[in-house]
Amino acid sequence: MLIKGRNWKFGNDIDTDAIIPARYLNTSDPQDLAKHVMEDADKDFSTKAKAGDIIVAGKNFGCGSSREHAPIAIKAAGIQAVIAKSFARIFYRNSFNIGLPIFESEEASEKIKEGDEIEIDADNGVIKNISKGESYKANPIPPFMQELISADGLVEWTKKKMAAKS
Amino acid sequence: MTITEKILAAHAGKKKVEQGELINAKVDLILANDITAPIAIQEFKKIGAKDVFDRSRIAFIPDHFVPQKDIKAAEQCKLLREFSKEYHLGLYFEVGRMGIEHALLPEQGLVVPGDLVIGADSHTCTYGALGAFSTGVGSTDVASAMATGECWFKVPDSMKFIYYGALNKWVGGKDLILHTIGDIGVDGALYRAMEFEGEVISNLPMYGRLTMCNMAIEAGGKSGIIVPDKVTRKYVKGRAKREFKFYKSDKKAKYVEVREYDCSKIPLTVACPHLPSNTRPAAELFEVTIDQVVIGSCTNGRLEDLREAARVIRGRKVNPNVRMIVIPATQQVYKQAMKEKLIDIFIDAEAVVSTPTCGPCLGGHMGILAKGERALATTNRNFVGRMGHPESEVYLSNPAVAAASAVLGRIAVPEELGL
Numbered sequence: 001m002l003i004k005g006r007n008w009k010f011g012n013d014i015d016t017d018a019i020i021p022a023r024y025l026n027t028s029d030p031q032d033l034a035k036h037v038m039e040d041a042d043k044d045f046s047t048k049a050k051a052g053d054i055i056v057a058g059k060n061f062g063c064g065s066s067r068e069h070a071p072i073a074i075k076a077a078g079i080q081a082v083i084a085k086s087f088a089r090i091f092y093r094n095s096f097n098i099g100l101p102i103f104e105s106e107e108a109s110e111k112i113k114e115g116d117e118i119e120i121d122a123d124n125g126v127i128k129n130i131s132k133g134e135s136y137k138a139n140p141i142p143p144f145m146q147e148l149i150s151a152d153g154l155v156e157w158t159k160k161k162m163a164a165k166s
Numbered sequence: 167m168t169i170t171e172k173i174l175a176a177h178a179g180k181k182k183v184e185q186g187e188l189i190n191a192k193v194d195l196i197l198a199n200d201i202t203a204p205i206a207i208q209e210f211k212k213i214g215a216k217d218v219f220d221r222s223r224i225a226f227i228p229d230h231f232v233p234q235k236d237i238k239a240a241e242q243c244k245l246l247r248e249f250s251k252e253y254h255l256g257l258y259f260e261v262g263r264m265g266i267e268h269a270l271l272p273e274q275g276l277v278v279p280g281d282l283v284i285g286a287d288s289h290t291c292t293y294g295a296l297g298a299f300s301t302g303v304g305s306t307d308v309a310s311a312m313a314t315g316e317c318w319f320k321v322p323d324s325m326k327f328i329y330y331g332a333l334n335k336w337v338g339g340k341d342l343i344l345h346t347i348g349d350i351g352v353d354g355a356l357y358r359a360m361e362f363e364g365e366v367i368s369n370l371p372m373y374g375r376l377t378m379c380n381m382a383i384e385a386g387g388k389s390g391i392i393v394p395d396k397v398t399r400k401y402v403k404g405r406a407k408r409e410f411k412f413y414k415s416d417k418k419a420k421y422v423e424v425r426e427y428d429c430s431k432i433p434l435t436v437a438c439p440h441l442p443s444n445t446r447p448a449a450e451l452f453e454v455t456i457d458q459v460v461i462g463s464c465t466n467g468r469l470e471d472l473r474e475a476a477r478v479i480r481g482r483k484v485n486p487n488v489r490m491i492v493i494p495a496t497q498q499v500y501k502q503a504m505k506e507k508l509i510d511i512f513i514d515a516e517a518v519v520s521t522p523t524c525g526p527c528l529g530g531h532m533g534i535l536a537k538g539e540r541a542l543a544t545t546n547r548n549f550v551g552r553m554g555h556p557e558s559e560v561y562l563s564n565p566a567v568a569a570a571s572a573v574l575g576r577i578a579v580p581e582e583l584g585l
Binding site: 013015017018021022023025026027028039040041043059060063064065066067068069072086088089090093094097098142144153154155157158159161162 | 214388
């Protein structure tokens with residue numbers, strides 16, 4: 001899978017309240033959530049960002065709450081993927097469960113500048129910076145996560161598991 | 167093996183597990199709330215399971231936006247109520263019977279030592295205080311577990327924290343955990359189990375242990391855990407609704423890191439905006455004026471927390487520039503606080519006392535901050551916009567510091583009131 005798009009850059013420790021503030025969590029409708037994505041980190045983000053864009057952030061992206069609304073809001077806003085130096089544990093898990101592609105790469109997180117055109121080769125774990133003509137390595141996706149991706153998320157994976165048992 | 171590895175191995179039907187190993191394990195209890203359960207219900211229906219794996223092991227607790235704060239929140243809560251009826255869930259807690267999930271479940275003996283618990287709420291790590299492995303997951307994880315009774319885990323690395331020495335006056339579990347997060351950072355325990363031990367922990371009452379394990383997530387931890395002992399036994403006696411098992415870590419268990427703290431050097435601690443790791447001694451923050459104090463939440467809304475706050479504010483008045491909001495975490499805490507006249511003390515001090523709710527902790531309702539306002543709260547997070555306007559500020563402290571600050575209208579310590 002190739003993911004190509006321009007990127008928006010964020011710093012370290014972007015928490016789930018910044019990704020989708022709790023004041024909007026009286027709904028779980030993805031489109032409603034998408035209207036407020038990243039609002040407390042950048043209040044204009046939902047109007048600036050276009051479908052197909054990529055988020056690039058520093059360490060510990062998605063720290064805080066377990067709200068699955070966070071990756072859902074990002075995905076529903078049309079953001080294709082998130083690259084970060086590291087991800088908070090529950091956000092990491094949620095992203096694979098719902099099928100939001102995420103990539104850990106210290107090098108990409110440091111070297112990519114906002115607005116650079118990025119191409120991610122998901123199968124080989126290579127992140128290309130087209131604007132700069134550079135290439136960075138993403139941390140390998142653990143085998144079980146690959147299994148979730150190829151099953152199309154945890155719901156489908158669970159369906160298969162239950163069918164196999166019965 | 168560590169206690170964490172032993173509990174995970176037992177639930178995966180294995181003799182031994184290793185750090186980093188991926189396992190599928192049986193869960194003893196699954197919980198979700200009015201924010202996370204609606205997505206779990208929707209995903210559960212997509213799985214197409216005929217029934218839930220065990221109706222006595224799924225707890226639905228509307229606590230974040232209840233009593234229902236607006237129409238949308240009411241619709242969310244309705245989904246929980248209807249699903250609970252349809253599937254005959256044994257652990258659905260309606261308003262009037264509910265409490266903040268992480269205070270309610272231990273109080274009611276519904277989580278017990280040796281359990282493996284998952285919850286679609288990041289503070290599910292609270293139950294480690296009982297010697298259980300418990301961790302926050304997402305709604306889809308909960309949906310899958312509701313269908314199968316199982317969940318996938320990576321066995322975490324364990325990190326040990328040893329607390330020794332004498333605690334300073336008014337210093338408790340909240341200060342210990344804030345100090346620890348300040349030391350290691352908000353990702354200092356990322357993906358790891360945080361095991362707390364030492365003479366201070368052995369003497370720490372259960373409410374302080376619950377506060378510490380509750381905030382393990384604020385250091386990025388997968389779980390917080392304390393090996394069960396006589397304090398645990400006393401707490402679960404007469405409370406536990408299921409059989410329990412005490413696990414303990416082996417002497418040769420593997421820890422990726424060990425940290426020791428001399429508690430005589432840990433002061434009353436406050437986390438400043440906008441990260442729980444941004445800690446300072448309360449005594450260095452006396453110039454910080456406040457508009458609101460919140461005492462409550464899954465971190466510090468238990469009876470003993472209210473007692474501490476009441477000891478400080480008894481016979482005094484909340485500063486004219488401050489709104490003080492007290493939120494008992496469960497109906498039982500509320501009732502006992504009435505019996506002990508704690509509610510009288512708060513109302514006489516001109517504080518308001520609310521029904522149990524997570525409410526202001528996550529900027530939901532019952533005490534939202536306006537632009538430029540500043541709160542001192544006994545809650546767990548002080549991220550940008552956490553309690554309201556993105557340009558408001560939240561400081562975090564223990565209940566005694568919060569109460570003293572409410573009186574003086576600025577960050578303060580009980581000693582300043584002669585206590």
